[in-house]
Structure formats: C-alpha cells, structure tokens
Amino acid sequence: EDYQERCVQCSEVNWGLTDGGRFYCRTCHNVTERTREVVSSAVTSNTRIQTLSKGIRKQEKTDEGWEWYVCEGFQFVLKKQAEALEALGVCPQMKDEILCNFWRSYLQKSQQAYCNRPAGESIKVLSECESSTDMESEPERPSLLHLLSLSESDGDLLTDCSLGSSTGKVSESTSVCSGSVDGSLYFMKNQKGKLRMSMPMTLSFCYMALLWLRESMTLSDLLRFVVEGHIPYLNVFQCFPEKMKLYGLDLKIFCVESWPVYEEVYDKMLHLAAFLELPRFPDITDSCFLHPDILCMKYLMEANLPDELHNWTCRVVKKIRIGEADFLTFVPENKSTRKVKYDVLAAAVIVVVLKLLFLLDDHYEWLLSDSAEERNKNNKEDGPYFEFKKWYKVIKKSLDAEQKKMDEENAKYLWRCDKPLSYSTKKKSKALKRRQIVVNLQNQFGKLSGSLQPAEKPNPSSFQLHWSEENTDGSCFHGHSLKGILQEKCGILTVMNPDYWLCTVKLCSEKFCGHLAHYRDLDFPASYDFVLRLFSFLLRIQPGYIHEEVCAIEHKLFNKKLYKKPKYNPGQRK
Amino acid sequence: SHKHKLDFRKSKEMCLNYIQDAMLQKQWNRAAEFMTFYIESLEKDFSTEYTGPSEIVWRIGTEILWHCSRSNMKEFNSFIEQMKTLGVKKYLKICLEHAFHLLCNGRTDEAYQNLFLAESWRFGEQTTTQDKEMKLIQAYRGLLDYYNWSKQKNILLEYDKVGFEDLSVEQEMHNSFRKAAVSLKEIIQIPGVWDLFVQCYVDLLEFYGDHEEARQVLSEYAYNSKFPANPNAHVYLYQFLKRHGEPKKSLISVLKILHDIVPSHELMIDFHAMLQKSKKRKKRRLGLEVIFAALDYAGWKENVKAWSCLARQIKQIIISEKHLEWIKQEWNSRKDWWPAFHFSRYLAKRNWQENESLAYEKALVAGILLGKDCKYFKYISHQGCKDQKKKFRTLKKFVNKHSPVYLRISE
Numbered sequence: 001e002d003y004q005e006r007c008v009q010c011s012e013v014n015w016g017l018t019d020g021g022r023f024y025c026r027t028c029h030n031v032t033e034r035t036r037e038v039v040s041s042a043v044t045s046n047t048r049i050q051t052l053s054k055g056i057r058k059q060e061k062t063d064e065g066w067e068w069y070v071c072e073g074f075q076f077v078l079k080k081q082a083e084a085l086e087a088l089g090v091c092p093q094m095k096d097e098i099l100c101n102f103w104r105s106y107l108q109k110s111q112q113a114y115c116n117r118p119a120g121e122s123i124k125v126l127s128e129c130e131s132s133t134d135m136e137s138e139p140e141r142p143s144l145l146h147l148l149s150l151s152e153s154d155g156d157l158l159t160d161c162s163l164g165s166s167t168g169k170v171s172e173s174t175s176v177c178s179g180s181v182d183g184s185l186y187f188m189k190n191q192k193g194k195l196r197m198s199m200p201m202t203l204s205f206c207y208m209a210l211l212w213l214r215e216s217m218t219l220s221d222l223l224r225f226v227v228e229g230h231i232p233y234l235n236v237f238q239c240f241p242e243k244m245k246l247y248g249l250d251l252k253i254f255c256v257e258s259w260p261v262y263e264e265v266y267d268k269m270l271h272l273a274a275f276l277e278l279p280r281f282p283d284i285t286d287s288c289f290l291h292p293d294i295l296c297m298k299y300l301m302e303a304n305l306p307d308e309l310h311n312w313t314c315r316v317v318k319k320i321r322i323g324e325a326d327f328l329t330f331v332p333e334n335k336s337t338r339k340v341k342y343d344v345l346a347a348a349v350i351v352v353v354l355k356l357l358f359l360l361d362d363h364y365e366w367l368l369s370d371s372a373e374e375r376n377k378n379n380k381e382d383g384p385y386f387e388f389k390k391w392y393k394v395i396k397k398s399l400d401a402e403q404k405k406m407d408e409e410n411a412k413y414l415w416r417c418d419k420p421l422s423y424s425t426k427k428k429s430k431a432l433k434r435r436q437i438v439v440n441l442q443n444q445f446g447k448l449s450g451s452l453q454p455a456e457k458p459n460p461s462s463f464q465l466h467w468s469e470e471n472t473d474g475s476c477f478h479g480h481s482l483k484g485i486l487q488e489k490c491g492i493l494t495v496m497n498p499d500y501w502l503c504t505v506k507l508c509s510e511k512f513c514g515h516l517a518h519y520r521d522l523d524f525p526a527s528y529d530f531v532l533r534l535f536s537f538l539l540r541i542q543p544g545y546i547h548e549e550v551c552a553i554e555h556k557l558f559n560k561k562l563y564k565k566p567k568y569n570p571g572q573r574k
Numbered sequence: 575s576h577k578h579k580l581d582f583r584k585s586k587e588m589c590l591n592y593i594q595d596a597m598l599q600k601q602w603n604r605a606a607e608f609m610t611f612y613i614e615s616l617e618k619d620f621s622t623e624y625t626g627p628s629e630i631v632w633r634i635g636t637e638i639l640w641h642c643s644r645s646n647m648k649e650f651n652s653f654i655e656q657m658k659t660l661g662v663k664k665y666l667k668i669c670l671e672h673a674f675h676l677l678c679n680g681r682t683d684e685a686y687q688n689l690f691l692a693e694s695w696r697f698g699e700q701t702t703t704q705d706k707e708m709k710l711i712q713a714y715r716g717l718l719d720y721y722n723w724s725k726q727k728n729i730l731l732e733y734d735k736v737g738f739e740d741l742s743v744e745q746e747m748h749n750s751f752r753k754a755a756v757s758l759k760e761i762i763q764i765p766g767v768w769d770l771f772v773q774c775y776v777d778l779l780e781f782y783g784d785h786e787e788a789r790q791v792l793s794e795y796a797y798n799s800k801f802p803a804n805p806n807a808h809v810y811l812y813q814f815l816k817r818h819g820e821p822k823k824s825l826i827s828v829l830k831i832l833h834d835i836v837p838s839h840e841l842m843i844d845f846h847a848m849l850q851k852s853k854k855r856k857k858r859r860l861g862l863e864v865i866f867a868a869l870d871y872a873g874w875k876e877n878v879k880a881w882s883c884l885a886r887q888i889k890q891i892i893i894s895e896k897h898l899e900w901i902k903q904e905w906n907s908r909k910d911w912w913p914a915f916h917f918s919r920y921l922a923k924r925n926w927q928e929n930e931s932l933a934y935e936k937a938l939v940a941g942i943l944l945g946k947d948c949k950y951f952k953y954i955s956h957q958g959c960k961d962q963k964k965k966f967r968t969l970k971k972f973v974n975k976h977s978p979v980y981l982r983i984s985e
Contacts, residue, residue, distance in 0.1 A: 411592050
C-alpha cells in the first residue's frame with residue numbers, strides 16, 4: 001500500500017507481491033526489483049531515531065523472546081481453532097486447504113507489511129509456516145525473523161540487538177509497549193480499506209471456511225461451541241509458544257473480555273468475503289445441512305415439536321422460494337441481496353408455521369388445545385393428538401431450568417487465565433502478586449463452599465435439549481399428530497383458523513436502522529414471545545433477530561395481499 | 575449496538591447479584607461459592623473512587639467468612655492480611671475493622687497487637703490522607719490501654735483486701751494509665767462524639783485525683799460549640815458534679831440545657847425534684863414546665879413517678895391558691911391533644927386494670943385539668959370507690975371541692 005510509484009511500463013499504480021517478495025505491476029505484470037524492505041525503510045529510520053532519543057533499553061537480559069508479529073499470533077489462533085473444529089468432526093480439508101488459503105489471501109490483500117523482512121524470505125517463510133505439518137514437526141516454532149537471524153549461538157536471541165539488520169531496532173522501540181513487533185502500529189494506523197484482524201474475526205474466518213465446505217455447523221452452533229470451550233477463543237494466547245512474549249498492547253488485541261456476538265461475527269464475515277473478492281460459494285442444495293428443510297427438521301426435534309410440522313415448514317419454504325440454491329448460496333460480490341442467516345431463517349420458518357397453525361394470539365392456541373384435548377379423549381386408534389398446552393408446560397419447565405442454569409454458569413464464568421498478564425514490564429510483579437492473592441482467596445472460599453473443582457466442560461453436542469420417545473411420562477411430542485388441530489377440506493388437511501396477524505405491516509429499511517424490524521416483547525402476545533424466546537435460547541441470539549426474520553418471511557408469504565391493499569385481511573391459506 | 579453481549583464486567587455484576595441474594599437469604603455456603611468466581615475481578619481493579627472490587631471482596635468476604643467459619647480465627651486473620659496487601663488506600667481502615675472483629679470475638683490481646691502494629695505504619699503521603707483512621711486507631715489502642723489499666727487496678731484492689739502488695743502490677747498499671755491518658759486526651763479534642771472515651775478518661779483522672787482536669791474535660795465536651803450537640807455530654811457532666819457535691823445551682827444549670835435538648839430525658843424527674851425544692855418562684859415555675867414537657871412523650875405515658883410529680887405540684891398550686899395561671903399556661907397548648915393522648919376511656923380501663931397507682935395519679939390530674947365530669951376521672955373514681963378504696967374517696971372529694979378550678983383554667 002505504501003508503494004505509490006508508477007509502473008515504468010504502464011504508468012499504473014497497481015502493485016502486487018510476488019512469491020519472492022518483489023513488487024509486480026498487476027496491470028502489465030512487470031516485475032520490479034523493489035522489495036518491501038525498501039518501501040518500509042522510511043518506517044524503520046523513524047523508529048530508529050525514536051529508539052535513540054528515548055534511550056530505551058529496559059528489557060531485561062534474561063527476558064528472552066522472539067520477535068513476532070501480530071498476524072503470526074492470529075495465525076496461531078486460527079490454527080488452534082481449525083484443529084479444534086477438526087476434533088469436532090469437521091473434515092481436515094478445512095484446516096489444510098480452505099482456511100489456509102483464505103488466510104494467505106487475506107495477508108496478501110492486506111499487505112501486512114510493517115515488517116522489513118529481507119527480500120525473498122518473507123512470503124515464503126509465511127507459506128511454510130502456514131501448512132500445519134510444518135508447525136507440528138517443529139516443537140519450537142521459529143519466528144519469521146529467527147530464521148533470518150540465525151546467529152552462532154543457537155537459540156540466543158534478540159535482546160541485545162547485536163543483529164546488524166534494522167529489524168532489531170524496530171523490535172526494540174515497539175517492544176516497550178507490546179511484546180509483538182507491530183502491536184502498537186496495529187492501533188495507530190488508520191487502515192481504511194484494509195480489514196484489521198481481530199479475535200471475533202478469527203471466528204468469521206472459521207465460519208467462512210465452514211460455509212465454503214458446507215459443513216454441518218451453523219454460526220450459532222460455532223459460537224455456542226466457543227462459549228462452551230470446545231473451540232479456543234478466550235485465553236487462547238496462553239497456548240502461544242513460550243518465547244512469544246505477550247504484554248502491553250498485545251493484550252488489547254488478543255485478550256478478549258466478551259463473548260462473540262452473532263451479528264458482529266456474521267457482518268465481519270461478509271466484509272471479509274468481499275475484501276478477499278471471493279467468488280460465489282458452493283451451492284446450498286436441499287441435501288445440505290444448512291438448507292432450511294433440514295435445519296427445520298433439526299430445530300423441530302430440538303423444540304420437541306411434532307414431526308408432522310415438517311411438512312408445513314417445507315410448504316412455506318417452497319412457497320416463498322427460500323429453498324432455492326440461488327437464494328441460499330452466498331455470493332460475496334453481490335452487495336444488494338440480503339444475506340442469509342441459515343439458522344435464524346429456519347427458526348423463523350418454524351415460528352411462522354406455528355403462527356399459521358396456532359395463531360399465537362394468547363387466545364386461539366389455548367382454545368385449540370382444549371379442543372384437541374377433547375378429541376384425544378375419544379382417540380383410541382391414532383397416536384395422541386398434539387396439545388399446545390401440554391407442550392407449553394413441558395417446554396416452559398425445561399426452558400426455565402436451562403435458562404437458570406445458563407445464567408448461573410455465566411455468573412460463574414472464569415475469564416482470567418493462569419498466565420498473569422500485565423500491561424508493562426514494570427507492573428508485572430504487581431500483577432503476579434495480585435494473581436497469587438487471587439489464587440489464595442479462590443482456594444479459601446472454594447474450601448468453604450466445597451466447590452474447589454472447576455465445573456467440567458460439557459461434551460460437545462449439536463443438540464441442547466433432548467427429548468426421547470422412550471420417556472413414559474409423555475414429555476416427548478415428536479410423534480404427536482396434528483390431526484387434532486386440523487380439519488379436512490376437500491380431502492386435504494388444512495388449518496382451522498382462517499386468520500393470521502402480521503408481526504409488522506411495514507418493514508424498516510436495513511440501510512437506515514440496520515434491521516428490518518424491531519422487537520419489543522410488550523407489544524406482542526405472550527405465546528409469540530415464548531416461542532421466540534425458545535429459539536432465542538437455542539440459537540443463543542436475541543429474540544429480535546428471529547422476529548426480524550419472521551417479519552421478512554411473512555412479507556414474502558403475504559406479498560400479494562400486502563401490496564394490493566395496505567390493511568391486512570385474512571388470507572386464504574393453501 | 576451490542577448491549578446484550580456477555581462480557582467480563584456484566585458477568586461479574588451477575589455474580590455479585592447472586593452473592594448478594596445468597597447473603598440476604600443467609601445461604602453462606604452458596605455465597606462463598608459465587609465469591610470464588612467473583613474474586614478474579616481483583617485483577618481488574620482500576621477503581622479510584624467508587625466501591626471497587628477490592629472493597630467489595632473485603633467487606634463481603636468478611637461477612638461470609640464470619641458466618642461460614644466463625645470459630646476459625648486463623649482463616650479469618652489470614653484473609654484480612656491478604657486484604658491489607660491488596661491496596662494501600664484502605665490499609666488502616668482494614669486494620670481498624672479487623673481490630674473490631676477481634677474485639678467482638680473477645681480477643682482483646684490480639685486486637686491490641688493489631689492496633690499497636692498499625693500505629694507504626696507509614697506510607698508516604700498516604701499517612702496524611704489516612705490521618706483520620708490513624709487517629710481512631712490510636713484512640714482505640716488507648717481505650718484498650720484503659721481496659722488493661724482497669725484490670726490491673728482491680729487486681730490490686732483484690733490484693734489490697736488481703737493485704738498483699740505487688741509492685742510489678744502497680745508499675746504496669748501506671749504505665750497503662752500513661753499510655754491511655756495520652757491517647758484518650760488527644761482524641762477527645764477532635765470535635766465528635768466520644769462518649770466512651772470521655773468516660774474512660776474521666777475515670778482515669780478521677781482515680782488519680784485530677785478533678786480539675788476532669789471537670790475541664792467534661793465542660794469542654796458539653797459546652798464547646800464545635801462539638802455536635804450531645805445530650806450524653808451533659809449527663810456525664812451532671813453526674814460528675816453530683817458525685818463531687820457541687821451546689822444545686824450548677825446542677826440545675828446543667829440539667830436546664832439537657833431539658834432544652836431532650837425534654838424526655840429520664841433525668842427530668844430528678845430535675846423536677848430539685849426545682850420543686852427551690853425557694854425561687856422561677857425555678858418552681860420551670861419545674862412545672864419540665865414535668866409537663868416530659869409527659870408529652872409516649873415513653874412517659876405510664877411513668878407513675880412522673881405523674882405523681884405532676885399531681886403533687888398541681889395539688890400544691892391549687893391548695894396554695896397561687897399561680898393557677900401557671901397551670902393555665904401549660905395546659906393551653908395541650909388541651910387539644912392530651913385528652914385523647916392520656917385520658918381516653920380506653921386508657922382509663924387499661925390503666926385501672928394494669929396499674930392502680932398510675933390510674934390514681936392520672937385521675938387527679940385529669941380531674942383538675944378536665945373537670946370532674948371527664949370520662950377518665952369518672953371511670954377511675956367510680957372504680958376506686960366501688961372497691962371501697964379510701965384514697966379514691968379522698969380524691970373524689972378533693973376534685974369535687976376544687977372543680978371551679980377547671981372552669982378557670984379552661985376559659
């Protein structure tokens with residue numbers, strides 16, 4: 001980016017980097033002799049001056065460490081995350097090929113060029129280290145510059161700065177406020193057009209790779225695994241090699257203090273895909289896990305709803321054509337179409353179906369349930385008819401219990417890691433002392449309450465709620481029939497109620513307020529709110545997101561009615 | 575924006591809520607459990623003004639430990655020591671409260687040790703910022719010196735009885751006295767409420783015969799306007815003067831101020847008695863005011879002595895036929911509410927049932943102030959005469975005889 005010279009051949013300013021680290025003109029493919037080192041020498045000379053004037057040489061002689069760059073850190077994180085995903089059953093291709101390529105492309109496009117790596121070595125070294133096998137074979141993973149600065153004394157590193165190269169000086173000046181070489185630069189430079197890497201974005205990378213491979217993991221699944229600890233995220237920097245010293249500004253980059261938010265990760269993924277100029281992703285067909293038909297089936301099971309509802313979800317999907325590959329497949333370049341959140345979409349479809357069948361106006365569903373109960377009394381041959389009331393009671397009980405458990409777990413969450421962190425070397429001893437006190441106190445109070453053992457990590461599971469038909473208490477509704485609430489008309493089973501209420505008559509504009517619709521629980525019936533909260537809990541997202549999707553679906557479903565007359569009328573349901 | 579996302583701060587807030595809930599329900603083990611998870615917020619303690627994690631952990635942790643393992647002082651002490659190292663700004667406060675806890679647990683010697691150690695703490699400019707706490711520490715250490723002195727004094731007295739002498743104990747006693755006196759004297763010079771310290775100091779002074787200093791101290795404590803208004807200060811002064819046989823005049827002047835601050839104070843009876851004995855008209859007038867004022871308070875409603883004082887004075891005034899206007903003046907502001915407050919039919923029944931003497935005195939007052947036809951007097955005198963009690967017949971006669979008085983005072 002810094003290189004602004006015009007190409008001698010075509011006078012364009014459109015540079016790329018060869019594998020050898022030289023600049024080449026993208027327009028005419030003219031390769032120059034200039035390397036990145038030369039370009040960023042301006043940077044080095046400044047820092048050299050800074051170093052001398054500050055006279056900073058505070059690093060203790062005993063404090064050995066490698067020089068490392070922030071992107072290396074992220075690379076490490078991604079590697080760990082990919083390994084964890086592989087352990088969860090994702091195919092190895094994700095780690096070895098897809099994620100690797102995405103990352104490499106990102107590095108190239110964002111020209112992580114704050115280092116002055118001698119020509120020829122940089123990118124090659126990078127690509128070597130990316131491949132997992134290399135990393136695995138070397139227990140002591142060398143930093144980029146270690147390879148370059150191999151001195152006589154093996155393993156004896158940089159602090160004394162006896163290296164002739166200017167790299168040493170760069171590290172010195174920045175190492176005061178961060179362990180990494182470019183930690184401080186990371187915050188200083190306002191990178192417009194560049195996508196700055198962040199911890200949440202590592203998950204965006206992962207999700208993007210999963211999506212490319214059409215793996216059986218939605219974004220909400222991924223984020224849930226992160227929170228449950230199956231995918232490294234919080235404190236993953238603890239696994240950095242010993243020699244990669246982390247302090248100061250590095251902590252701001254790598255030390256996370258909040259759980260990743262669905263929307264944030266998702267939006268970053270969209271930006272990332274566009275930034276990397278990725279082509280259309282592999283098609284999402286009806287045999288993919290992410291297809292609404294399949295996801296609906298999963299969520300219906302998890303929500304303990306009758307399997308028969310699946311017919312209805314498929315019908316809705318078909319009617320509004322959200323099962324088509326062109327709708328579902330991710331096309332990064334296409335900025336105008338609204339991007340699909342597969343999990344939210346599937347949940348919303350189910351909510352719409354429930355509204356169609358039960359109305360959910362705090363009145364009709366109970367009436368219907370009572371009538372189903374009546375019919376159930378005389379029902380001898382068929383399986384039991386589905387009663388909304390019974391289902392509600394069972395689910396509410398479970399949901400309340402699970403929510404309470406989750407709230408307590410959140411309150412009991414331990415954020416800090418064993419490795420004491422400090423923002424500067426000066427405060428390190430204070431931090432260590434404090435850590436010691438914290439550990440002592442934890443032991444003391446732990447003994448009092450008898451809870452010294454940390455809670456065990458639950459086994460990773462794609463289902464959070466489990467219902468088994470073997471339970472004799474009748475708490476599983478999968479096999480229940482919808483006949484109790486449907487009526488026969490012309491040989492087809494249809495819904496009994498002719499009415500429907502729209503969540504919103506008019507959709508907002510996403511451009512202005514970021515959402516299509518806004519949710520306030522007081523404005524809606526309690527049953528509707530309950531159903532939203534059920535899926536909100538399962539997907540670990542705010543009810544508003546699902547509500548928004550419900551609104552979008554309804555507007556597609558009742559499109560004709562809406563745009564003919566502004567008021568809603570009871571529609572004829574097929 | 576992502577207001578709902580779970581982050582460190584929110585997670586710890588929730589944790590704190592759980593701790594507080596558990597504490598309110600006295601589920602100490604559960605509180606301890608959540609505290610285990612709250613503790614790591616100490617590593618994020620950058621607070622300066624508001625109640626930060628270290629203060630929360632200190633205070634809540636103290637409560638939890640106190641209730642969870644009351645007998646285990648070792649645990650408790652080790653916890654407190656850790657709290658002391660957490661932050662320099664609260665060091666002395668923690669020392670002081672630690673000493674309180676030890677005292678509450680009867681461990682006076684340990685408390686003394688702690689205070690003594692804390693006294694010698696110095697930490698740059700923190701020493702001046704925490705000046706108040708330091709003074710308190712010195713004061714309490716002085717108080718414990720007094721306590722030691724007192725113990726030693728009692729030992730010596732015991733020895734004295736059996737004619738035994740022990741110079742070492744005596745020496746110790748004088749040492750304790752010196753240490754206590756210095757600290758106590760210093761703290762009571764600072765405007766504030768130092769009741770206990772003042773009393774101890776005066777006790778010391780009196781023992782060693784320095785009455786002048788004692789009087790000076792007590793006067794300062796009571797009359798120095800920089801000190802907050804404190805009724806006890808006047809009580810202490812009064813008691814001291816009485817002990818030393820001061821003339822009635824000084825006693826009365828002290829109690830007058832007490833009457834002004836706390837008209838319902840229990841010493842008002844003594845005060846009234848003193849005023850009644852006086853030859854001066856003004857004093858007797860004041861006496862009536864004092865006794866009426868005391869009976870304005872609910873706590874005095876069933877005080878037989880007070881009623882009998884009032885009854886006696888009223889009787890005296892009536893019989894002497896002088897100063898009826900005194901009664902009129904006092905009754906004027908009370909005639910609207912005293913009837914319901916003291917002389918209702920319900921109270922008549924109750925007083926008669928529970929306390930005849932009370933009923934008797936009150937009946938006299940009611941009969942005079944409200945006339946012989948008032949419900950209280952009628953009921954009591956009827957009951958009393960029914961029971962053939964002589965004094966009630968006398969009472970009835972007396973009130974009937976002086977019924978015109980009622981008309982005069984109620985006009």
